[in-house]
Amino acid sequence: SNSFDSVCPGAPEHSERARPAMASGKRVADAGEDSLMKFARPAGPVVWWARNDLRLEDNPVVRTAVAEAFTDDRRCAQVVVLDPRYFDRSNYGRITDPNFQKSIKTRRPITWGNRKCSALRARFWVQCVRALARDLERHGAELVVCHGLPEEVLAALPAGSTVVCQGEPVSPEQMDIEEALQRALAEKGSALRREWGAMSLYDRGDLPFRIQDQMPGSYSGLGAALGWKDIWTCTDRQENATPVREPVPAPARFPEATEGLALPGAIPANVLADDAAALKRLGYSPEEIEDALAQELPLAGEAAARAHFAKWLSDKGDSGDVVPMAASWDLPVSDTANADGHDPLQWANLSRPDGWTKVSHYLALGCISAREMYSRSLDRKNHTGVVHRLLWREWHRLNAIHWGRRLFWLQGPGRIERPWTSEPSLVEAWKLGKTGVPYIDACMRELRQTGWLAYKGRKTAGHFLVFDLGVDWRVGAYHYEEVLLDYDVAMNYGNWVTVAKVDKPRSWGEAPEDTALDHTDLTWKLGAERANDPAGAYIRRWVPELKEVDDRFVHTPWEMSAEDMQRCGCVLGERYPQPITGALTLVTEAPGDSHPGAVEAPGKVEAPAA
Numbered sequence: 244s245n246s247f248d249s250v251c252p253g254a255p256e257h258s259e260r261a262r263p264a265m266a267s268g269k270r271v272a273d274a275g276e277d278s279l280m281k282f283a284r285p286a287g288p289v290v291w292w293a294r295n296d297l298r299l300e301d302n303p304v305v306r307t308a309v310a311e312a313f314t315d316d317r318r319c320a321q322v323v324v325l326d327p328r329y330f331d332r333s334n335y336g337r338i339t340d341p342n343f344q345k346s347i348k349t350r351r352p353i354t355w356g357n358r359k360c361s362a363l364r365a366r367f368w369v370q371c372v373r374a375l376a377r378d379l380e381r382h383g384a385e386l387v388v389c390h391g392l393p394e395e396v397l398a399a400l401p402a403g404s405t406v407v408c409q410g411e412p413v414s415p416e417q418m419d420i421e422e423a424l425q426r427a428l429a430e431k432g433s434a435l436r437r438e439w440g441a442m443s444l445y446d447r448g449d450l451p452f453r454i455q456d457q458m459p460g461s462y463s464g465l466g467a468a469l470g471w472k473d474i475w476t477c478t479d480r481q482e483n484a485t486p487v488r489e490p491v492p493a494p495a496r497f498p499e500a501t502e503g504l505a506l507p508g509a510i511p512a513n514v515l516a517d518d519a520a521a522l523k524r525l526g527y528s529p530e531e532i533e534d535a536l537a538q539e540l541p542l543a544g545e546a547a548a549r550a551h552f553a554k555w556l557s558d559k560g561d562s563g564d565v566v567p568m569a570a571s572w573d574l575p576v577s578d579t580a581n582a583d584g585h586d587p588l589q590w591a592n593l594s595r596p597d598g599w600t601k602v603s604h605y606l607a608l609g610c611i612s613a614r615e616m617y618s619r620s621l622d623r624k625n626h627t628g629v630v631h632r633l634l635w636r637e638w639h640r641l642n643a644i645h646w647g648r649r650l651f652w653l654q655g656p657g658r659i660e661r662p663w664t665s666e667p668s669l670v671e672a673w674k675l676g677k678t679g680v681p682y683i684d685a686c687m688r689e690l691r692q693t694g695w696l697a698y699k700g701r702k703t704a705g706h707f708l709v710f711d712l713g714v715d716w717r718v719g720a721y722h723y724e725e726v727l728l729d730y731d732v733a734m735n736y737g738n739w740v741t742v743a744k745v746d747k748p749r750s751w752g753e754a755p756e757d758t759a760l761d762h763t764d765l766t767w768k769l770g771a772e773r774a775n776d777p778a779g780a781y782i783r784r785w786v787p788e789l790k791e792v793d794d795r796f797v798h799t800p801w802e803m804s805a806e807d808m809q810r811c812g813c814v815l816g817e818r819y820p821q822p823i824t825g826a827l828t829l830v831t832e833a834p835g836d837s838h839p840g841a842v843e844a845p846g847k848v849e850a851p852a853a
Contacts, residue, residue, distance in 0.1 A: 287404030374544020655745025694728030
């Protein structure tokens, strides 16, 4: 496995400063061998700092930690640190650089914010940590779970310790924390070793381009650079294509545990074992805890993730799963069926709310690796669809590394200037699903309650906030960061800058640089939703105020007369809001099934994947 320290531009090298305990050069005489001198071995334990790689199978990082401990005959420890900065409320801005001193020092202060992580996602996170603890226990090892700042918790390790972790170059916050920890460890004669790991599909050392200055400019370009003949239609590759490495097994056994390891902020086993107690320890209110406990969650941990994907392979790995659609003009690709009628990309699934593989929440915490999904789906008809979605994820991860802090700027990586608002009444209506636009409200309520929202819903709700309400896109991105069960920094912010059209400089005559107050694009998106769900089943599920509304009006309740409203018991302005946009006239049909704003060849409109 490539050491991240040695391949990441700007990362510290394995020098005396970075690895003092390993590279001091001190030699000692071995008893009985006066004429022979040996280098001293580090005195402290090797510690696997588990982060968003909460698994043992296909985890090169834990293998590196275990191998180093066995090689030097050292004790080993496994530690998870739940950083309060990732759970607490804070204004928007990177938590390690709240005053933007590492970004744009002249930036105007931010006055709005929310939690970094909802109680629901924190509950799932804790459950995944518990599952890792059980897996380690079966291997005769122990997991220490702490609540505190990593640079303080891990700095309390014995002198001469080596902390091994998966580096996270997609996140400036995580890199700031890694650097702070490295400084704290160095002061104690210890060291931090950052590894690339297997969070990505590709190993950084295998990429045929430098991320910093040779990053392809489009998803199609990335596919070509990696050797895919046409990533939009098949999985055929060039002879010299960049390899996807094979998954590696979990360690067969672990070294002896470090005796008497006492770290600050250690969470007692009885607290960690109880969801409510753990959430209270993380700082959530009784009301937040009650809401989180009332919601059903997917099974947590590595075993659950692998079982979930195995079942998907069995049920849908070869399935055509044809979804009848009356309209597909709001999807990235409308028809990718093979000659035999099988569609391995399964784009039709993006039109419905239940998703496809629905494994993203496991990927986000590293309960399963992208490489394992790739490997296990190789012989399935829908392998192309799996690869396509994994490569969208790869695209966003590589872009996040390439863009760095620019990914989080108001102007985005494209440095697009546009008028924005963060008007609280607009923001609150959007977050609570009370905009008076039924499909948008259904999406936002599902997201708020369950932590899940399918591709089309995420994209449409985001576009609505930015282009129909004119709200600062970062407000939406930060809200998604809080509530999404599958929150991933690169995927979330990468999708948001794409939806907000601030991901790259715009050519003259391309997309408008201000909000589309005529709501043209929205009428197309909502029109497609009405065509595909004319009875409004999805809306009725999440917006019960509209449950008794006639099918004719469930997507457009503003078209009801006063008599219609009285008949169904839903008076706009009383039981359900008037549309915040004003009345809309939805598109009813699209000649040729194409969107008027499409600028690429039919069937290849590039769009973000959720």
